[in-house]
Amino acid sequence: MLVAVEGLSKRFGRTVALDKVSFSIGGGAVGLLGPNGSGKTTLLRILLGLLPAKGTASVLGLDPMRRPREVRARIGYVPESECIVPGLSGVDVVAFLGRLAGMSKGAARKRAHEVTYFVGLNEERYREASEYSQGMQQRLKLATALVHDPDVLFLDEPTNGLDPAGRIEMLDLIRELATEHGKHVVLSSHLLQDVERVCTEVLMLRSGRLLRHGTLAGLTSAGDGSYRVRVRGDEQRFVAEMRAAGGDASGQEDLLVTLPAGASTDLVFRAARAALVQVRGLAPTRRTLEDVFLAEMEGDGAR
Amino acid sequence: MPVDQSAYRKWDGTARPTRAAALAIAAVLVGRFYKLRLVRWLANVVAVGACVLAPIFLYAKHMSERDRGLQMAMRQMGFDQINVLALVNREFHTRASFFAVLICGVVAAQLIAEDRRAKALALYFSRPIRHIDYLCGKFLAGFFFVALLLLVPPVLMYLAEIGISDVEGAAGEQLPMLLRSLLAGAVLGGALVTVALAVSACTDRTNYASLIFLGLMALSWILGVMLAEGIFKEPKWFAVSPVASAHRVVYDLFPDTGQLRRTALRVSRMEVALAWKSLGAWTAAGLLVLLAKVRRVEVVS
Secondary structure: OOEEEEEEEEEOOOOOEEEEEEEEEOOEEEEEEEOOOOHHHHHHHHHHOOOOEEEEEEEEOOOOOHHHHHHHHHHHHHHOOOOOOOOEEEHHHHHHHHHHOOHHHHHHHHHHHHHHHHOOOOOOHHHHHEEEEEHHHHHHHHHHHHOOOOEEEEEEOOOOOOOOOHHHHHHHHHHHHHHHHOOOOEEOOOOOOHHHHHHEEEEEOOEEEEEEEEEEHHHOOOOOOOOOOOEEEOOHHHHHHHHHOOEEEEEOOEEEEOOOOOOHHHHHHHHHHHHEEEEEEEEEEOOHHHHHHHHHHHHHHOO | OOOOOOOOOOOOOOOOOOOOHHHHHHHHHHHHHHHHHHHHHHHHHHHHHHHHHHHHHHHHHOOOHHHHHHHHHHHHHHOOOOOOHHHHHHHHHHHHHHHHHHHHHHHHHHHHHHHHHOOOOHHHHOOOOOOHHHHHHHHHHHHHHHHHOOOOHHHHHHHHHHHHHOOOOOOHHHHHHHHHHHHHHHHHHHHHHHHHHHHHOOOOOOOOOOEEHHHHHHHHHHHHHHHHHHOOOOOOHHHHHHHHHHHHHHHHOOOOHHHHHHHOOOOOOHHHHHHHHHHHHHHHHHHHHHHHHHHHHHOOO
């Protein structure tokens, strides 16, 4: 189990940052989605052992509140804020943070060159980090998270301040780490497209509460018995057959078919046979993550 | 440094919490200042200081006949024995303390403030280090520069002394004086760096941190003088100032054997005890502020 939390609560004075949050995630690329102030950063900090909290938490089987240093040794963290170690070049920052992670001086130095190159800081790695553009600083933060080759990456808004091209590059880099290099990624973001591009599992937070948790495919499938159907032949006859069977169909080419309650997709094939058309495509209709997110936000607001 | 041009490579080692984090933090800070040529500048100051102080010391040790006559006259006036080495060390530490305040104001008072400004604490504490590692690293970096001023010259003076001395066993004979001198430097430097770091932890403006620290030292000195000599006319109020307290500690570590000399300096046993307590209190207060502030800054940054 990558992360498991049970009844996690955190208050800052009167402000409730997290309210009895419980979930468990097994690994892969997980998105932590929520508007600003929803408790994403607080949750990550608790999981890193930087903040005490009520409830229980476990990261890679370790309790971050009791064994924070061991947890942090196995996690690469990209903080949300623009942060640098002042007065050092990019490669020096990465090597220094590698040293703090317990690497020897030589290993940290060698590794710093490798990861700065990997994130796309080529000759720029010799420049002082305080002179970096925001995009380069984000890359540098990713390099600092990778220097000690952790199993897990906690990325807090890693695309903040990036231009569209830079954002896509960064997201592709993160996805590559997750899919090709076996890293577990927890990506915190308020940008739905970022999560959609990288993650296979999503946690939605609002006002410190967990609204939804599930796979991206599960969350975006409409689940209301509607399908996108492509047929070859007389579409109007197929539509008529569907309506005669108690369902509904509309549109052209890509027909939106709604099955009656309790019916299976067999009904589509029976209607196609009756209408003498060939079914060329059948897929459940999908909502975008944005639809799901907005519906959850509205639903939560109404509650 | 050869770069692997291929994509992401696994690292063979295992990251684990390190015991040497404080040293790594101190080393990177000292290295950084070295790049700014500050260390070289300080080394020059120390070298020049040693060149000036060593002849004074040697002159005092091997006084001319005329001065010996003067010393005899002073003994006749009541100063029954003057320990020249103690006098030199005492004068050195008394004067060096003002420069130590200046160095702490310029260097140590900025160490945490600039991390706060750059939000570097989030990066530091994403690593498996403790707050105490971070603070020890900062302390060692700050103390390094103060040590250049307070600890290196006494060592140079000691080496010069045993180098030219024709007395057998001079090294062992002068060793206690060296150790006292190092203790004086460590006590003063430790207190000043701790207070400077505490001030540094309270702001993210580096210039403000320097000014606040120097202002605090100046104000406490003025207040101590005003209370001790003006308003209350009781010597104990000097303890308001850590620098004035450090001076009393120096008098305690390098006393004259002549009773009249001690009386002439107006440093009583009570004052010496109070001075030690004052330095301890300033250091403890600095530590408390540091721990509270760094923990909080890290949490809210």
